Amino acid sequence: MKFSLSALGLAALSTASPVLETRQNGEGNGPFGPAHYYTNGGLNGHTFFAPRNIPQGAKLPVMVWGNGACSADSLGQGPFLHQLASHGVLIIVSGTPRGGGSTNADMMRRAIDFITREAGRGQWSNIDASRITAAGFSCGGVEAYGQINDNRVSSIGIWSSGLLGGYDQARNFRKPVFFFMGGPSDIAYGNGERDYNYMPGGTPKWKGNLNVGHGGTYHEYNGGKFGTIGARWVEWVMRGNSTAGQYLTGEGARRDGWQVVSQDLQNLRVNPI
Numbered sequence: 498m499k500f501s502l503s504a505l506g507l508a509a510l511s512t513a514s515p516v517l518e519t520r521q522n523g524e525g526n527g528p529f530g531p532a533h534y535y536t537n538g539g540l541n542g543h544t545f546f547a548p549r550n551i552p553q554g555a556k557l558p559v560m561v562w563g564n565g566a567c568s569a570d571s572l573g574q575g576p577f578l579h580q581l582a583s584h585g586v587l588i589i590v591s592g593t594p595r596g597g598g599s600t601n602a603d604m605m606r607r608a609i610d611f612i613t614r615e616a617g618r619g620q621w622s623n624i625d626a627s628r629i630t631a632a633g634f635s636c637g638g639v640e641a642y643g644q645i646n647d648n649r650v651s652s653i654g655i656w657s658s659g660l661l662g663g664y665d666q667a668r669n670f671r672k673p674v675f676f677f678m679g680g681p682s683d684i685a686y687g688n689g690e691r692d693y694n695y696m697p698g699g700t701p702k703w704k705g706n707l708n709v710g711h712g713g714t715y716h717e718y719n720g721g722k723f724g725t726i727g728a729r730w731v732e733w734v735m736r737g738n739s740t741a742g743q744y745l746t747g748e749g750a751r752r753d754g755w756q757v758v759s760q761d762l763q764n765l766r767v768n769p770i
């Protein structure tokens with residue numbers, strides 16, 4: 498099945514109001530929470546989601562995120578991103594709060610350039626840029642795929658997305674890819690399935706389907722079930738907590754309704770941060 502960029506535009510949902518809405522939608526229930534977001538003049542056109550409560554000496558890995566519909570509104574998946582950040586990751590989102598227009602893969606690359614340059618210094622002294630995950634929802638997932646050959650990127654997160662062309666690329670993926678999909682009614686379902694199946698043996702891959710369709714649960718309190726599994730993914734794949742990984746590979750995710758398959762996860766090695 499093919500789908501077009503304009504079809505992915507269906508994933509665009511707008512959010513209306515600021516601080517109050519964030520509170521109502523949850524600010525993340527993780528051990529580093531609550532989370533918040535801010536912009537920084539050093540990296541125009543982007544938004545940082547970060548935990549507020551970072552213990553002395555703790556380090557944060559990095560995730561770069563592309564929004565659904567490649568929308569430049571960085572609050573598009575806000576509740577979900579707060580939840581992930583509160584579990585101990587700095588997220589750099591392409592786009593600004595309630596910003597208009599579109600993002601592209603080059604903006605995600607600029608976020609990687611920025612944080613690899615700044616990590617370990619000043620305001621960014623607790624950032625560990627040696628472990629960067631590129632991820633995104635729908636059209637934003639395609640932006641994340643665009644970073645897979647960047648040496649600075651360790652793994653990829655595909656949320657209701659898949660390659661829109663050049664499908665054979667997936668046959669050469671050498672980095673772990675995690676697919677979080679919305680089941681058969683998700684417009685990206687066929688693309689995600691195909692990419693997962695094309696990936697070569699030896700490369701770690703994991704795929705879960707939750708039958709909620711393309712829109713996911715990003716807007717539910719703390720990101721709903723996508724927030725729950727995303728938090729465990731952050732702890733495991735970005736922070737090296739293998740106990741958290743058992744949620745994705747064991748009964749936890751299945752009990753929550755995810756249909757899971759995986760391969761070669763024994764080759765996924767992340768040192769605890």
Ligand SMILES: *[C@@H]1O[C@H](CO)[C@@H](O)[C@H](O)[C@H]1NC(C)=O
Pocket residue numbers: 729732738740741
């Ligand atoms: C590892 O993850 C589990 C499950 O989420 C959590 O309960 C535990 O506190 C985490 N351990 C560390 C060291 O972060």
